[in-house]
Amino acid sequence: AAAAHRSSQKMAAVAQEPDDLYTLRNRFWLGDYQMAIAEGNNLSRSVKDEQLKVEKDEFVYRSYIGLGQYGIVLNEVKEDAPVRLQAVKLLAEYFEAKDKNSEDVADIVKRVDEMAAKYGSSKTESTAQLVCAFVYDREDRNEEAFKAIHLQTNLEQMVLWAQLCLKIWRTDLAAEHYAKLQKIDEDAPLTQLVGAWVNLAHGGDKVKEAAFAYEELIDKFDASISLLNGVACCHMHLGEFDEAEKYLLQAISKGPNPETLVNLLAVSIHLNKDQEVQDRYISQLKTQYPSHPSVVKMIRCEDAFDRVADQMKRSAELKEPMPEPPPTTSTQPASSAKFQADTNEDDDDDDDDDM
Numbered sequence: 086a087a088a089a090h091r092s093s094q095k096m097a098a099v100a101q102e103p104d105d106l107y108t109l110r111n112r113f114w115l116g117d118y119q120m121a122i123a124e125g126n127n128l129s130r131s132v133k134d135e136q137l138k139v140e141k142d143e144f145v146y147r148s149y150i151g152l153g154q155y156g157i158v159l160n161e162v163k164e165d166a167p168v169r170l171q172a173v174k175l176l177a178e179y180f181e182a183k184d185k186n187s188e189d190v191a192d193i194v195k196r197v198d199e200m201a202a203k204y205g206s207s208k209t210e211s212t213a214q215l216v217c218a219f220v221y222d223r224e225d226r227n228e229e230a231f232k233a234i235h236l237q238t239n240l241e242q243m244v245l246w247a248q249l250c251l252k253i254w255r256t257d258l259a260a261e262h263y264a265k266l267q268k269i270d271e272d273a274p275l276t277q278l279v280g281a282w283v284n285l286a287h288g289g290d291k292v293k294e295a296a297f298a299y300e301e302l303i304d305k306f307d308a309s310i311s312l313l314n315g316v317a318c319c320h321m322h323l324g325e326f327d328e329a330e331k332y333l334l335q336a337i338s339k340g341p342n343p344e345t346l347v348n349l350l351a352v353s354i355h356l357n358k359d360q361e362v363q364d365r366y367i368s369q370l371k372t373q374y375p376s377h378p379s380v381v382k383m384i385r386c387e388d389a390f391d392r393v394a395d396q397m398k399r400s401a402e403l404k405e406p407m408p409e410p411p412p413t414t415s416t417q418p419a420s421s422a423k424f425q426a427d428t429n430e431d432d433d434d435d436d437d438d439d440m
Contacts, residue, residue: 105132109144111274114241115302116311118148119340139167143212146173152340155181169212172200176216183223183376194224201233211238218245223378227253240266240275247279256286277302281315285322292322310336314344321348326355343374 104110105128112121125145132138146158150173158177162170175196182189197220204213214233221230230249234242243262250259263283266276281298284291296319303312313336320329330352336345350366370380 105137106141106144109141111306113144113148113151114244114275114278115306115309116151117307117309118151120307120309121145121148139169143169143173146170146177150177150180153180153184168204168210172210172213172216175200176219179220179223184374186376194220197221201229205233206236208236208238211236211242214238215242215245218242218249222249222252240269240273243269244275244279248282251282251286256283259283259286274302274306285315285319288322292319295319296323308335308339310339310342310345313339314342314348317348317352321352321355326352330356341373343370343377343379346370346374347377347379 109121109124109128112118112124122145125141125148128141132141146162149155149157155177158174159181162174164171166174175193179190179193179197181187182193197217200213201217201221204210205217207213214236217233218230221227221233227249231246234245237243237246243266247259247262247266250256250262259279260283263276263279266273266279270276277298281295281302284295284298296316299312299315299319303309303316306312313332317329317332317336320326320332330349333345333349333352336342337349346366346369350363350370353363353366367383370377371384374380
């Protein structure tokens with residue numbers, strides 16, 4: 086407990102210090118990847134500290150990953166790069182393989198396991214721990230994801246911890262982490278973002294507070310695709326689907342994004358849009374984002390439905406009533422004809438006896 090308190094005090098001190106990467110980090114965390122890249126490029130000459138230079142490169146490369154431009158990261162990060170950049174490169178390899186449904190995913194996950202074993206207890210390689218948690222989260226290995234960031238050495242790890250708690254419906258634990266973040270830096274965009282997530286998960290009147298938090302972040306940092314989706318989700322929870330659609334259409338105009346398409350599909354269903362509109366969103370998701378969790382679940386449900394429908398069809402066919410036997414004709418089987426002839430002979434004998 087004492088160690089955790091000292092860690093919180095240290096993070097609070099760092100959060101209050103002026104930092105050349107403040108805008109870059111927040112652009113990235115709020116999902117404004119293109120602006121984060123632009124900010125990083127502007128800082129290329131002004132940042133003199135070597136450690137800050139590496140961190141700048143990390144957030145720029147992670148922004149490229151956020152845009153799905155994995156090739157830039159794979160080509161530019163060399164084998165002798167610092168550990169945190171090697172970890173980001175491994176993350177790019179994972180997402181590229183995942184998007185292509187490549188067989189390489191299993192091998193990449195094994196390398197992530199090795200990285201987790203090597204740096205899991207490190208107090209300096211927080212990015213490697215984050216990357217492991219990201220991959221484990223995507224692979225639905227929740228226990229390993231929590232373990233990867235159990236040290237919670239920085240704000241981002243604490244935020245991811247809260248996000249993982251919400252994923253397993255432990256809103257209470259996420260709320261506890263939100264309270265810790267408030268003590269460290271109440272005004273930090275990351276803290277406000279977690280507060281919006283927790284309030285949205287609580288539901289009820291808290292949803293309006295979540296919407297206000299998203300709107301406030303948009304006013305401060307512009308409307309990113311991520312923030313627009315957040316506001317839209319709030320309106321969806323409030324049953325305001327027309328309003329939600331406005332934000333989602335604004336988000337899709339900024340660039341392709343799977344979460345935007347998933348939310349547009351949900352809104353179109355609630356607004357009773359034409360089936361053609363719904364099918365178009367489904368087609369885009371399956372074509373452009375085949376490995377997205379929502380698409381994987383959708384396909385899994387479709388396959389399960391098809392299997393059950395096929396089983397019910399075959400079961401119904403087996404239970405159909407047997408057809409009526411055809412009337413006896415002269416083409417009856419020989420054994421039946423013989424039986425009938427024998428029967429006729431017996432009848433004739435009976436007639437003779439009566440006489």
